[in-house]
Amino acid sequence: MTINYFLGAATGDHTRVLLTLFLILLAAKLLAELFERLHQPAVAGEIIAGVLIGPGLLNLVTPSESITTLAEIGVIFLLFNVGLETKPTAILKVGRQAALVAVLGVAVPFGGGWLLMQLWGGTSIEALFVGTAMVATSVGITARVLSGMGLLDAPTARIILGAAVIDDILGLLVLAVVSSLAAGSVNYLEILTTAGLAIGFTIFVALVGAPVVTRIAPRVDRLRSGHGFFILGLILCLGLSVAAVYIGVAAIIGSFLAGMALAEAAEGHPKMHRQINGVTEFLVPFFLVNIGMQLRLDVFRSPSVIFLCVLVTMVAVATKLFGCGLGAISLGLNRSAQVGMGMVPRGEVGIIVAQIGLGLAVIGPELFGVVLFMAVATTLIAPPFLKLLYAGEPAATQEIGPADAGGIVASGDLCKIG
């Protein structure tokens, strides 16, 4: 129509973006509900919604700058939420165990990926890159499954969270070394500097940030412009995410630490919890659907590629399960399996590594597709097994302040999943 045409002159792209957001939200929530009814994790349903409506199948929506931004903010808030439920002391208590899990969870998958590609006949730099992609851990997926079950307080949940932070720093260093090798020269001094910065940032926020925030928070709540504590949370969350990225680690490490620093002060603020929870619930579907949308079915051109996809995915699952599980073996077989499975999803971190490899031209589009498949597949495989492995754990009790009679049921309410 004429009118829509004229309006379209200024708002055409805009309309499409709005329609895309609506379709993503609708598809994600329909599939989540369907999966719940089939006793499967909603997380998997929302990722599959992305595969369905994305370029892989129906092509109703395509990745865009706006969706990527919403997805990124979504996972940032997801980890911020998890951080809000995690007091620094709880993580420090499991520090040694988490460090062991992280180191083995980096070494074994790296070795496994490298060896597989050597046996497959890839170049040595290809082998190094596939190994690096295997190192990645996307803790957002596991965090969502566990918080949905009200199990962020389970002992192994703390270990997984702590290990994921350390894993991200180690993964950064592996990526730096491998990328430098690919480019021809390794500057160890620079890599050491970055390592120092990343470790210093983490320790500083975890140890110094929390007490400072706990002291400042009551004053912020008295600010004139209202919602002071919520605003402080938003600013810390985005600010530390940006700082983390500039230092070189993932943005979610920053937002997780921001949440942790606020955890103590936030206990008496059910209102702020609900507000942050609203932002998270609105944005997380974009994160999950965006992962599903990355899957490219045109990778499956030849039987040998399909075979490689399956092989890489199997090695990816087995090496994290074995490596991280070995690090936690002192907790018994069941709990070490919980930890191992919790570290399996590669998600957006694996995808970023694949993109860097493609950008550096050290892996071709075919191997890029294989790594992408592995990243999405491991993310889909883990949630159902996590539900099974954690089925016996008792859910956390209510732990948030009494001010809210409506009641936030601790973590279980934060990111409902099952």
Next chain:
Amino acid sequence: MTINYFLGAATGDHTRVLLTLFLILLAAKLLAELFERLHQPAVAGEIIAGVLIGPGLLNLVTPSESITTLAEIGVIFLLFNVGLETKPTAILKVGRQAALVAVLGVAVPFGGGWLLMQLWGGTSIEALFVGTAMVATSVGITARVLSGMGLLDAPTARIILGAAVIDDILGLLVLAVVSSLAAGSVNYLEILTTAGLAIGFTIFVALVGAPVVTRIAPRVDRLRSGHGFFILGLILCLGLSVAAVYIGVAAIIGSFLAGMALAEAAEGHPKMHRQINGVTEFLVPFFLVNIGMQLRLDVFRSPSVIFLCVLVTMVAVATKLFGCGLGAISLGLNRSAQVGMGMVPRGEVGIIVAQIGLGLAVIGPELFGVVLFMAVATTLIAPPFLKLLYAGEPAATQEIGPADAGGIVASGDLCKIG
């Protein structure tokens, strides 16, 4: 550093987007707090934050697809929130009065803008376009000021909201006719069809939507995937926004109607209110800063342009104040001034009209700058006067269900401003 360089290969743009979001949020909230302390409206502070950090002055951030999307979702949620506080019956009660305000609020500014440009020596199509830009009303700004003062329940607030909906439909038709004239031919049948669609959509959602939603809502709340009612709200809000845009009216009309349809059912859901409130408070700063960022100071190249800017802005304020005030004169002088001032901000709607005019090449970059200035200036002028004019009104009492001991203080808490 090497590492950041390599990570930057895949995440460079991304990092900048994240930094931009952080800077916008920080600047908006600092200026909001400063303005509150100076007893000025926070809304004006956040728009001025956009002028300061935008390309107009410091150039720390520039408009981008991501920010535009966040801004658009922000104003959509703002009006959804306002709709949630507005029962359809309350609007219907003031229907005749609102219609009168809307009609005079379209006719007088259009005539004023047209006459001014004729006297100034513009072409007749330029005069028609400036008149059309004068017609626009950005009800988001007024809604935020009033809800911040807890005055969404004031009698004149209902009239302003109702008039804004009718105004948007009339404005659409004026824009259609003027745009068609600019393109050379007017298809009255198409324009009538669109008018019918827009009116039908509004009446259908307002009258049929509310009872249907009130019946469905309790069932939705029992869905497995959790947060059922909140998710229903999100889907209705985005869905009706998209529908509104496809029909030809502004997205915020759709989200306002979605909120109104849910208003009755939402009364017993303080949790859902808080969650929607969190999304709104997070996103609205992007909407306000984005308006400020549009201001271009390079318009002021010649004294005659500066003079035209001031003249157009003065006529824009005077004609809405007089036209809408005249429509509400039966309420007495003070209340008719409240209504008139409430309709003054042109905000994003005026900016869209200016963009369409530029896109059709019927106004040049200079006149585009003038209209843009008028849109931002009227948006900045109104809030302080609104605060003054409403200073005597008693704030609304608590009206949201008793389930939440923490207490949502009705509308006053939704968008804190004064």
